[in-house]
Amino acid sequence: MRKKIIAANWKMNNTKEDALKLLVDLVNQNYSPELRIIIAPAFTQLAMAAEKTKLTNIEIAAQNISSESKGAYTGEVSAAMIKSEGVRTTILGHSERRALFNETNDTLKLKVRSAISEGLEVIYCFGEELNDRKLGNHFNVVKTQLKTALFNENNESWNKIILAYEPIWAIGTGENASPEQIQEMHMFIRDTISEKYGELIAKNVSILYGGSIKPNNAKDIFSEDDVDGGLIGGASLNIDDFSLIVNCIQIE
Ligand code: 13P
Numbered sequence: 001m002r003k004k005i006i007a008a009n010w011k012m013n014n015t016k017e018d019a020l021k022l023l024v025d026l027v028n029q030n031y032s033p034e035l036r037i038i039i040a041p042a043f044t045q046l047a048m049a050a051e052k053t054k055l056t057n058i059e060i061a062a063q064n065i066s067s068e069s070k071g072a073y074t075g076e077v078s079a080a081m082i083k084s085e086g087v088r089t090t091i092l093g094h095s096e097r098r099a100l101f102n103e104t105n106d107t108l109k110l111k112v113r114s115a116i117s118e119g120l121e122v123i124y125c126f127g128e129e130l131n132d133r134k135l136g137n138h139f140n141v142v143k144t145q146l147k148t149a150l151f152n153e154n155n156e157s158w159n160k161i162i163l164a165y166e167p168i169w170a171i172g173t174g175e176n177a178s179p180e181q182i183q184e185m186h187m188f189i190r191d192t193i194s195e196k197y198g199e200l201i202a203k204n205v206s207i208l209y210g211g212s213i214k215p216n217n218a219k220d221i222f223s224e225d226d227v228d229g230g231l232i233g234g235a236s237l238n239i240d241d242f243s244l245i246v247n248c249i250q251i252e
Helices: 016-028 043-052 081-085 095-100 105-117 130-134 137-149 153-158 179-197 201-205 218-224 241-244
Strands: 004-009 035-040 058-062 087-092 121-126 161-165 207-210 229-232
Touching: 004 137, 004 207, 004 241, 016 035, 016 043, 016 058, 016 241, 035 207, 043 058, 058 095, 081 105, 081 137, 081 207, 087 105, 105 137, 105 153, 105 207, 121 137, 130 137, 130 241, 137 179, 153 161, 161 179, 179 201, 179 207, 218 229
Parallel strands: 004 035, 004 229, 035 058, 058 087, 087 121, 121 161, 161 207, 207 229
Antiparallel strands: none
C-alpha cells in the first residue's frame, strides 16, 4: 500500500543557522509516524540534517545528484557521496533544473539510473508549462517526461520511485492547479504507469502534487483519490505553515 508523503524542497534557501533552527522545530513537531516527512536542504546541509534527524522519523533528501558516478566533474555531487552522508533519497528533474540548468528528459534518465543503481530513492519531478496546457498538450508532455526518464527502469526500480507532478505555471506563483485538474492528471499518470508496468505497480506508486500548496488549499488537494501528498516549496520554509499543511493530510 502506498504511503502518504509530505516533502519539503527548501531550494537555495536557508543558511546553516536557519536550517538548523528549522530542523529542530521539525523534529519537535512529532508528526505521525504513519506519514513520511522528507526534507530536502542544500547539499552543504545534508550531513548536518541527516545527523539531526537520525533518531526521528524525519527523512532527508538531496535536491539533485550528478548523472556521473565519480571522476573529473568539478562542482558535481554523486549518488554515492550523498549516500555516504546518510541520505537515502534525492529529488530529480525539478522544473527549475530543467529550465535553468538545461536538464532534459534524456539527462534525467541517466540521473535516475545513477541514483537507483546506488540504492537511492528518487522523487522524480515533472509537469507541463502554461502554454502546453493552453494548447491541450499537457498529457503528451507529461507522458514523454515519464517515458523517457523512467520507462527503461525494470519493475524492481519502482520500489524506489516517487512521482511529483508539478505544473510549472503553479510553482512559486501562488496559483495552484485546481483539485480537479490535479486529480485528472494524477489519474492519467497512474494509467500511463499501468499500461507499461501493470496495475499493481501503478497502484503502489506515490504521486505527489507540487505548486503553490499553502495551508488554505492543502486539504482540498490532498483529499483527491490519486494524490498521495505534496512537494512543498515556499511554505516549507516556515514551520507553522508547513505543520498546518502536514496536518491537512488524511491518514487512513
Ligand atoms: P512552491 O510551493 O513555492 O510553489 O514550490 C513548489 C516546488 O517547486 C516544490 O518543488
